[in-house]
Amino acid sequence: MKAIVTGGAGFIGSHVVDRLVSDGYSVTVIDNMTCGTLENLKQHKDNPKVKVYNTDIRDAEALNKIFAGHDAVFHLAAQANIRKSAVDHKSDLDNNLVGTINILEAMITNKINDLIFASSSAIYGEATLRPTPEDYMPIQTSLYGASKLACEAYAEVFTQFSPINFWAYRFSNIIGERCRRGVIWDFVQKLQKNPKELEILGDGKQSKEYLSVQDTVEGIMTGYQKAHARVNLFNLAIEENSIVDEIADIVIKEMKLKNVKRKYSGGQRGWIGDNPLVHLSINRIKSLGWTPKISSKDAITTTARWTINLSKS
Numbered sequence: 001m002k003a004i005v006t007g008g009a010g011f012i013g014s015h016v017v018d019r020l021v022s023d024g025y026s027v028t029v030i031d032n033m034t035c036g037t038l039e040n041l042k043q044h045k046d047n048p049k050v051k052v053y054n055t056d057i058r059d060a061e062a063l064n065k066i067f068a069g070h071d072a073v074f075h076l077a078a079q080a081n082i083r084k085s086a087v088d089h090k091s092d093l094d095n096n097l098v099g100t101i102n103i104l105e106a107m108i109t110n111k112i113n114d115l116i117f118a119s120s121s122a123i124y125g126e127a128t129l130r131p132t133p134e135d136y137m138p139i140q141t142s143l144y145g146a147s148k149l150a151c152e153a154y155a156e157v158f159t160q161f162s163p164i165n166f167w168a169y170r171f172s173n174i175i176g177e178r179c180r181r182g183v184i185w186d187f188v189q190k191l192q193k194n195p196k197e198l199e200i201l202g203d204g205k206q207s208k209e210y211l212s213v214q215d216t217v218e219g220i221m222t223g224y225q226k227a228h229a230r231v232n233l234f235n236l237a238i239e240e241n242s243i244v245d246e247i248a249d250i251v252i253k254e255m256k257l258k259n260v261k262r263k264y265s266g267g268q269r270g271w272i273g274d275n276p277l278v279h280l281s282i283n284r285i286k287s288l289g290w291t292p293k294i295s296s297k298d299a300i301t302t303t304a305r306w307t308i309n310l311s312k313s
């Protein structure tokens with residue numbers, strides 16, 4: 001089997017590449033390296049079954065050439081920074097939606113039928129129903145979430161007039177080694193600059209689900225192997241909420257700091273589009289036999305240690 005992984009040099013994408021390689025796939029990575037890095041793929045440097053293209057998914061012509069001869073596309077490339085699109089209103093439209101349409105069209109041209117897509121819990125906005133099931137009808141609160149929902153919608157329509165089958169995973173907060181954004185990354189960077197004071201965005205009470213990247217990849221593969229509808233939509237999260245202040249406790253402990261003063265930027269949200277309370281229903285993916293194996297606390301600790309050690313190496 002030959003798979004394409006867009007965004008394969010990024011955090012989650014590189015773990016998907018690891019898994020596909022260990023499952024025996026030949027893997028073609030497409031990444032424009034805006035956030036991705038070859039460092040994330042160095043374990044495959046000498047593997048002839050892994051090819052890396054520094055290519056942008058907005059370049060339809062380039063995609064068409066690379067896609068020939070593949071069986072499946074794991075599509076993780078995205079502008080994934082909610083704060084960026086709050087000021088640059090077209091970045092999610094171009095990178096996420098137009099990029100996804102290019103992928104769908106290149107799949108049709110090259111007769112590739114399986115699209116596995118990294119969606120987001122951001123599509124639920126600030127859901128009033130919790131745990132939030134996959135069929136909840138959301139009101140959008142971020143352009144990023146809106147772009148992910150639009151990608152899903154376009155892909156669903158493509159399944160109506162082409163042989164494409166679609167799997168979408170609405171991730172909660174995913175953490176682990178190679179994660180270079182988000183709350184843990186932010187705290188470590190700030191505390192390395194100033195070990196006496198930590199600025200926390202919002203009121204520190206935001207409560208979210210932090211799923212390990214290992215469990216995430218296992219969930220992606222479980223859905224792909226066991227769900228066979230034309231459109232397969234799954235939440236991927238953990239039934240365990242962590243509070244931002246508790247994450248700060250773990251990071252401070254792992255950095256062996258004492259008497260750190262916390263300064264809150266205030267308000268319930270860290271930024272526009274930040275959802276202060278995320279709690280997804282994961283019954284659908286659990287019904288296929290998947291369940292998270294790594295607790296949020298362990299995943300947070302592992303991620304904090306990796307981030308702290310990164311600056312030492």
Ligand SMILES: NC(=O)c1ccc[n+]([C@@H]2O[C@H](COP(=O)([O-])OP(=O)(O)OC[C@H]3O[C@@H](n4cnc5c(N)ncnc54)[C@H](O)[C@@H]3O)[C@@H](O)[C@H]2O)c1
Pocket residue numbers: 006007008009010011012013030031032033034035036037055056057058075076077078079080095099118119120121170171172173174175
């Ligand atoms: N990390 C999370 O908690 C989380 C939560 C929900 C959804 N997601 C989604 O999962 C996917 C992977 O996220 P991640 O955390 O690994 O982020 P990431 O930024 O590490 O990975 C995204 C990768 O896509 C690449 N990329 C961006 N725009 C591109 C373009 N136009 N053409 C080609 N490559 C491009 C980047 O260089 C990067 O390597 C994204 O689609 C993201 O929206 C992530």
